[in-house]
Amino acid sequence: NAGVTQTPKFRVLKTGQSMTLLCAQDMNHEYMYWYRQDPGMGLRLIHYSVGEGTTAKGEVPDGYNVSRLKKQNFLLGLESAAPSQTSVYFCASQIDAGWYEQYFGPGTRLTVT
Amino acid sequence: GQQVMQIPQYQHVQEGEDFTTYCNSSTTLSNIQWYKQRPGGHPVFLIQLVKSGEVKKQKRLTFQFGEAKKNSSLHITATQTTDVGTYFCAGPAGGGNKLTFGTGTQLKVEL
Numbered sequence: 001n002a003g004v005t006q007t008p009k010f011r012v013l014k015t016g017q018s019m020t021l022l023c024a025q026d027m028n029h030e031y032m033y034w035y036r037q038d039p040g041m042g043l044r045l046i047h048y049s050v051g052e053g054t055t056a057k058g059e060v061p062d063g064y065n066v067s068r069l070k071k072q073n074f075l076l077g078l079e080s081a082a083p084s085q086t087s088v089y090f091c092a093s094q095i096d097a098g099w100y101e102q103y104f105g106p107g108t109r110l111t112v113t
Numbered sequence: 114g115q116q117v118m119q120i121p122q123y124q125h126v127q128e129g130e131d132f133t134t135y136c137n138s139s140t141t142l143s144n145i146q147w148y149k150q151r152p153g154g155h156p157v158f159l160i161q162l163v164k165s166g167e168v169k170k171q172k173r174l175t176f177q178f179g180e181a182k183k184n185s186s187l188h189i190t191a192t193q194t195t196d197v198g199t200y201f202c203a204g205p206a207g208g209g210n211k212l213t214f215g216t217g218t219q220l221k222v223e224l
Contacts, residue, residue: 033211040122042201043156043214050210058211059114090155099144099205101158102212 002026004105006091012111013081021076021108023091031094032074033058033102034066036087043090049074050097081112115140115206119215127223132189134218136202143205145178145185146212151198192222 007022023032030051035043045058049068063085065077074093078085088109092102116139126132136145144163148156160169162178162185169176173196175188189196199219203212 031210035214040216042119042216045211045213048211056210059213092156097210099146099161099163101146101161102156104155104157106155 004091004093004103006089006105006108008108009106010109012113013078014113015082017081018077018079019081019110020078021089021091021110023074023076023105024072025074025091025093025103025105026072027093027095027103028071029093029103030071030096032068033092033094034064034074034076035090035092036060036085037090037107038087046076046089081110083112086110086112115204115213117202117204117213117215119200119202119218121218122216123219123221125221125223126192128193129191132192132196132220134187134200134202134220136185136187136215138183138204140204141182143182145182146203147176147185147187148201148203148214149198150201150217154198156201189220192220194222194224196220197222 004025033048034046047066049055052071055066067075090107091105094102146161147159150156166180167178173190177186199217201217202215206213
């Protein structure tokens, strides 16, 4: 039982390049989330999904797109990376609606030069 | 929108000293969660508080939810080097589908 995994662990992009971050969970959780973490700003929600085929915007969605084609996977895309997107990205999952804990992946450290 | 603030932002203590972090919400919370993130790691769930005035303990950690359900605190007694990390509180937002995380308190413990 791997929990929540993220691919890749590290990535360096040049401004304007695109990439996709993959999140996978093997806990059969309905809800999945993408956060970014910047120094002094805590965790900010980018996009989330309440089930296969659904996505919704979070607090800071601009410049990102997501897809949830399969229940276990949640993809985060950057179409044209900008230096402001340099951050650590965390994926998380939650079993279902309600006040349940979130399980986080190990994170992806992205640098955009 | 909902804001969740934590103080202090940083705290350095000597091993054996106590530590407290405070979490304040701009709105009333139905519940509050606490997470710990070790340096270089990912957030890990610690506990959830639901009732007004609730107090829960986990060994040396004591969690409290305010009477008005707008604030919470985490107190660590006799800190150890294993307590090093950033502690986040988080409150529900958007009808239960998501969380708003506090800004976090980074704890450093010196021998």
